[in-house]
Amino acid sequence: GDTPSRIAEVPVDKLLNGLLAAGFDEGSCLSRYQSASYRKDSPQKPSSYLISRLRSYEALHKRCGPYTESYNKTVKQFKSGHQTGTLDCNYVVWISFSGLGNRILTLGSAFLYALLTNRVLLVDPGVDMTDLFCEPFPEVSWFLPTDFPLKDQFASFGQKTPHCYGKMLKDNKFANSDKSRFPSYLYLHLVHDYDFHDKLFFCDQDQTLLQKIPWLIMKTDNYFVPSLFLIPSFEQELNNLFPNKDLVFHFLGRYLLHPTNKVWGLITRYYKAYLANADERIGIQIRVFDDGTGPFQHVLDQILACTIKEKLLPEIDRQESIINISKIPKSKVVLMTSLSSGYFEKIRDMYWEHPTVTGDVIGIFQPSHEEYQQTEKQMHNEKALAEMYLLSLTDVLVTSSWSTFGYVAQSLGGLKPWILYKPENRTAPDPPCRRAMSMEPCFHAPPFYDCKAKQGIDTGKLVPHVRHCEDMSWGLKLV
Numbered sequence: 330g331d332t333p334s335r336i337a338e339v340p341v342d343k344l345l346n347g348l349l350a351a352g353f354d355e356g357s358c359l360s361r362y363q364s365a366s367y368r369k370d371s372p373q374k375p376s377s378y379l380i381s382r383l384r385s386y387e388a389l390h391k392r393c394g395p396y397t398e399s400y401n402k403t404v405k406q407f408k409s410g411h412q413t414g415t416l417d418c419n420y421v422v423w424i425s426f427s428g429l430g431n432r433i434l435t436l437g438s439a440f441l442y443a444l445l446t447n448r449v450l451l452v453d454p455g456v457d458m459t460d461l462f463c464e465p466f467p468e469v470s471w472f473l474p475t476d477f478p479l480k481d482q483f484a485s486f487g488q489k490t491p492h493c494y495g496k497m498l499k500d501n502k503f504a505n506s507d508k509s510r511f512p513s514y515l516y517l518h519l520v521h522d523y524d525f526h527d528k529l530f531f532c533d534q535d536q537t538l539l540q541k542i543p544w545l546i547m548k549t550d551n552y553f554v555p556s557l558f559l560i561p562s563f564e565q566e567l568n569n570l571f572p573n574k575d576l577v578f579h580f581l582g583r584y585l586l587h588p589t590n591k592v593w594g595l596i597t598r599y600y601k602a603y604l605a606n607a608d609e610r611i612g613i614q615i616r617v618f619d620d621g622t623g624p625f626q627h628v629l630d631q632i633l634a635c636t637i638k639e640k641l642l643p644e645i646d647r648q649e650s651i652i653n654i655s656k657i658p659k660s661k662v663v664l665m666t667s668l669s670s671g672y673f674e675k676i677r678d679m680y681w682e683h684p685t686v687t688g689d690v691i692g693i694f695q696p697s698h699e700e701y702q703q704t705e706k707q708m709h710n711e712k713a714l715a716e717m718y719l720l721s722l723t724d725v726l727v728t729s730s731w732s733t734f735g736y737v738a739q740s741l742g743g744l745k746p747w748i749l750y751k752p753e754n755r756t757a758p759d760p761p762c763r764r765a766m767s768m769e770p771c772f773h774a775p776p777f778y779d780c781k782a783k784q785g786i787d788t789g790k791l792v793p794h795v796r797h798c799e800d801m802s803w804g805l806k807l808v
């Protein structure tokens with residue numbers, strides 16, 4: 330083949346066009362500066378404005394992060410219950426919640442919200458965050474200290490929590506509130522089951538109120554970035570940060586998410602052993618939300634119908650006729666990910682038992698089959714992260730509808746995937762898949778409310794860059 334390996338040996342731009350800060354210790358987080366040798370360049374460069382805002386965020390984080398003088402001061406005040414004076418540091422705390430794909434997308438959302446509101450992002454380490462991700466900011470940690478006053482309550486935070494913003498609105502707590510008596514913290518419930526009042530978070534006037542609260546503690550399982558683009562006071566800033574709206578999570582993800590050395594080992598060993606030497610790498614991410622255990626024939630039919638119809642994989646020759654193949658055959662590898670091994674085994678056997686009509690040689694690999702989603706097991710999520718990352722290193726990607734696991738891979742990779750439609754009634758949909766409009770993830774539970782007119786509205790029809798998703802008709806995505 331003409332491209333035997335994509336692990337670059339020539340010096341690459343390890344700072345990703347200025348997206349990453351220089352000066353980190355390389356050994357403590359190998360992925361940070363090595364990732365450039367495995368990845369394709371971004372489809373476009375990050376804007377110089379985004380780069381300068383990231384550097385100024387890093388300075389803010391260094392001044393306000395855990396155990397800095399400012400942090401200690403504000404935590405002390407925080408314990409006293411009410412806000413007394415203006416503080417020079419304000420925070421957004423991200424609570425570790427939901428599956429790994431969801432968490433990665435909400436981290437990006439919370440960080441963008443922090444950038445837009447000049448807040449410092451602090452990350453609840455949960456059970457596994459420190460095993461999965463390196464520190465993204467120089468010198469001062471992004472992890473919320475374990476002695477943070479409210480930490481034990483995070484798990485129980487919900488819509489009935491007295492400090493829940495939606496609940497306080499419902500109970501009319503801000504009606505004629507003396508500004509000096511604003512609470513020092515609020516809980517923002519942005520989970521998919523959130524209600525009308527929780528969703529007012531996405532209104533300008535509510536953002537004005539939230540500006541006065543030093544600590545915002547956020548629980549979410551959704552990529553809510555598309556709706557930030559519909560808040561008028563954020564519009565100009567977002568335009569400057571992201572002239573190309575298709576690349577929001579692409580840049581935020583590449584900036585924030587650096588797998589730890591342990592996960593990087595899983596990624597690089599697998600890549601070198603199975604993917605590096607092929608002419609083309611194809612990722613197929615299978616996520617079946619149906620009840621029951623696969624493999625299902627209709628899902629298998631759909632995968633093959635999509636990949637063959639879109640010419641991602643060649644047809645097999647069942648007659649085994651000796652055909653004259655004019656072009657030089659290619660070696661293609663398929664990286665499959667799925668909780669079960671059935672689809673992978675069937676497709677692998679098919680390409681072993683029969684030749685392809687093009688003469689191309691197809692290798693099929695799947696790193697793991699964990700059978701079911703497990704939340705508290707350490708290696709499980711390390712493998713899940715490694716697999717999302719490996720999918721992002723492919724040249725062509727096929728993903729499953731509704732899956733945040735696939736969204737992470739496509740955005741990080743800068744890939745517009747072919748999305749397999751969600752099967753209905755256990756039949757393969759026709760057409761089986763379609764090409765995504767953009768690389769961006771889908772916001773599964775957006776608000777449909779016009780804050781000014783105080784009435785319902787289709788938020789997927791307001792601006793050309795926020796549309797309904799390909800895989801979920803009520804979802805919103807940036808294009």
Ligand code: GDP
Binds near residue numbers: 735
């Ligand atoms: P989503 O449910 O598809 O949106 O993705 P999430 O990542 O939020 O949750 C699914 C969880 O199931 C992941 O975090 C993994 O723990 C597990 N999982 C799902 N698909 C796979 C897979 O293909 N490989 C591995 N290793 N784990 C998976």
